[in-house]
Amino acid sequence: MKYLSEFRDANSIQTVLDAIHRITVRDWQIMEICGGQTHAIMKHGLQDLLPKKITLLHGPGCPVCVTPLNMIEKAIKLASGPEVIFCSFGDMLRVPGKDRDLLSVKAEGRDIRMVYSPMDALKIAQDNPAKEVVFFAIGFETTAPATAMAVQHAKENELTNFSMLVTHVLVPPAMEAILSSPHTKIDGFLAAGHVCTVMGYEEYFPIAEKFNIPIVVTGFEPLDLVQGVYLCIKQLEEGRAEVENQYIRSVRREGNIPAQKWMKKVFKVVDRQWRGIGNIPNSGLGLRDSYLDFDAERKFYLIDEDIAEPEICISGQVLQGLKKPDECPAFGKECTPESPLGATMVSSEGACAAYYKYRRSNA
Ligand code: SF4
Structure with missing residues (x-):
């Protein structure tokens, strides 16, 4: 299969791994931003194939994981209303709130629907004019353009029964926040290829310069990931801190301009709470x-609640690359995908779920 099998070819991957082993002299810690990359790393056992001097840290690029608890509680509150059809991507349904999740609200008989796109939610609103339809708009720059289009369509069609619970987040400010922590251990980043497909990578140049850190835009297949690591290690060993693009088959420097225009038309940049990290x-x-x-928060007069995470959960440290999932005392015991304590275990992109699924004791 073109563009897939080539990027899983064992010989090609081994060639790059050999090159990484040849050039690695010092200890380096590299963070992959995206949860999809974390899962690919775990699934293909890539950490085990790298030199022991290289440690891969897992970043905050899992949209479900970073959606704050108070937003999940707002979603549960909205979805519990008899007049509401609440629409969400599937993996948000099982994220535990204070004492229950959206799936348990659905089991109580409320109308909660799993959708694949905000446009699906818009169609539901058009088909159900007597109901209030709310879409849970989560995710990074990858999903925001589609949300923006749905809002614009709703406006053009004068839909008054459609709203959004918006909790979109942006990657570059999170990278800056993580790098600004005095505890950070990160020497280089593998930036998320799909985010850069939309946004390009102009935004990363000031970060690379300010923090003197290499940033390599990287894809999601095993060959992409080892090439991303190679480019990052090469920069580190040569004392460079530049932005490079490994994912050239998808990413252009300027990104997807029409998608960015949609985002700029509908959204403005705001401060946002990140689960486990705090306000960025x-x-x-x-x-x-x-x-x-x-705006569903405004339409339904929703207020912020201060909700504490389970004390034992260290997902905030996991999301910042300060700890690995298997350093959590609850990992695989009190906390499993069937009974998750934190979002990094429930999400299909979460680092804790990846460790649980592909368990590697030395990862
Ligand atoms: S294993 Fe569970 S409790 Fe521990 S950090 Fe991950 S989500 Fe939190």
């Missing part, structure tokens, strides 16, 4: 004033 300035997207009629 300018790290989220909120609806512009001209679209506030579609």
Whole structure:
């Protein structure tokens, strides 16, 4: 299969691994941003194939994992209303809130629907004019353009029964926040290829310069990932801190301009809470004033609650690369995918779920 089998070819991967082993002299810690990359690393056992001097850290690029608890509680509150059809991507349904998740609200008989796109939710609103339809708009720059299009369509069609619970987040401010921590251990980043497909990688140049850190835009197949590691290690060993693009088959420097225009038209940059990390300035997207009629928080007068995470859960440290999932005392005991304590275990992209699924004791 073109563009898939080539990037899983064992000989090609081994050639790059040999090159990494040849050039690695010092100890390096590299963070892959995206949960999809973390899963690919675990699934293909890539950490075990790298030199012992290289440690891969797992970043905050799992949208379900970083959606704050108070937003999940707002979603549960909205979905519990008899007049509401609540629409969400599937993996948000099992994320535990304070004492239950959206799936248990659905089991109580409320109308909660799993959708694949915000446009599906828009269609449900058009088909059910007597109901309020709310879409849970989560995710990074990858999903935000589709949310923006749905809001614009709702506005053009004067839909008054459609709104969004918006909790979109942006990657570069999170990278800056992690790098600004005095505890950070990161020497280089593998940036998320799909985010850069939308946004390009201009935004990373100031980060690479400010923190003197290599950033390599990287794809998701095993060959992509080892090439990303190779480019990053080569920079580190040569004392360079530049932005490079490994994922050239998908990413252009300027990104997807039409998608960015949609985002800019509908959203403005706002401060955003990240689960486990806290408030990060300018790290989220909120609806512009001209679209506030579609803001579910405003429409339904939702207020923020301060909700504590389970004390034992260290997912905040996992998301910042400070700890690995199997360093959590609850990992695989009190906390499993069937009975998750934190979002990094429940999400299909979460690092704890990846460790549980592909368990590697030395990963
Ligand atoms: S294993 Fe569970 S409790 Fe531990 S950090 Fe991961 S999600 Fe939290």
